[in-house]
Amino acid sequence: MDVNFRKIDIDLYDEDVLLDSELYETDARDPAQALSDVRQKAAAVRGSLSKGDIVGALTLVLEDSPYGPTLEEAKNLNLQTLVSILNSTKATEIPGVVKALSTDAQDTLMKYLYKGMALPGWGDVSGSVLLGWHEKLTEAAGTGCIVRAMTDRRIV
Numbered sequence: 001m002d003v004n005f006r007k008i009d010i011d012l013y014d015e016d017v018l019l020d021s022e023l024y025e026t027d028a029r030d031p032a033q034a035l036s037d038v039r040q041k042a043a044a045v046r047g048s049l050s051k052g053d054i055v056g057a058l059t060l061v062l063e064d065s066p067y068g069p070t071l072e073e074a075k076n077l078n079l080q081t082l083v084s085i086l087n088s089t090k091a092t093e094i095p096g097v098v099k100a101l102s103t104d105a106q107d108t109l110m111k112y113l114y115k116g117m118a119l120p121g122w123g124d125v126s127g128s129v130l131l132g133w134h135e136k137l138t139e140a141a142g143t144g145c146i147v148r149a150m151t152d153r154r155i156v
Contacts, residue, residue, distance in 0.1 A: 023153045027068040034066045034074040042081045049088060055100045057085050062105040062112075067154040075156055082112050083124050086133055094136040106141040110149035111156045113137070 011017045027034065041060050048057035061082045066074040089097060101109065113134050116125045137145060 020153065027066055027071060029066070029071070031070055031074065034071045035077065037064070038066060038074045038077045038081070042077065045081050045085065049085065054085065054089050054093065054097050058082075058097065058101060058109070059105060061085065062101070062108045065108055065112075065156050067156050078156070079112060079115060080124070082109075083116060086129055087124055087126065091132060094133060095140060098133075098137050098140040103141070103145075106137060106145050107148045107152070108156065109133075110137060110141070110145050111152070114149060115156060 029037065045057045045060050048054075048060065061078060065078055098106065098109075113130050116122075116130045117127065117134075119125060120127070
């Protein structure tokens with residue numbers, strides 16, 4: 001049986017190939033600038049957490065999040081910062097915090113929750129914490145938040 005036909009890249013012959021870069025606008029920042037921005041945010045988040053301002057800390061992390069294939073280091077640092085916020089929040093405070101976020105921030109939080117669940121054993125990621133946040137976020141934002149997070153091509 002000849003299996004050479006499986007080695008042919010048929011997309012080379014198709015004019016209507018849709019590339020990932022055509023599905024969304026890429027992050028305009030270069031990797032060094034994005035990493036610098038995320039480090040500044042992480043310092044501001046630590047300040048907000050020391051004051052007990054969880055909503056402010058989450059808003060800082062979730063606004064203007066790095067996305068795209070070239071910003072992996074910045075994306076990982078942003079995830080670490082977010083996980084530190086999630087781990088330091090009491091379970092009784094989660095519903096109020098989630099309801100105080102904007103719809104876009106809730107969608108971005110859902111993306112980060114799924115990213116954290118996809119990385120078992122990474123850093124301080126705890127499955128029970130992520131699932132607790134997922135439950136409260138779904139209760140507050142509805143299933144539309146899940147659909148928007150799953151279909152958005154801007155992967156955090």
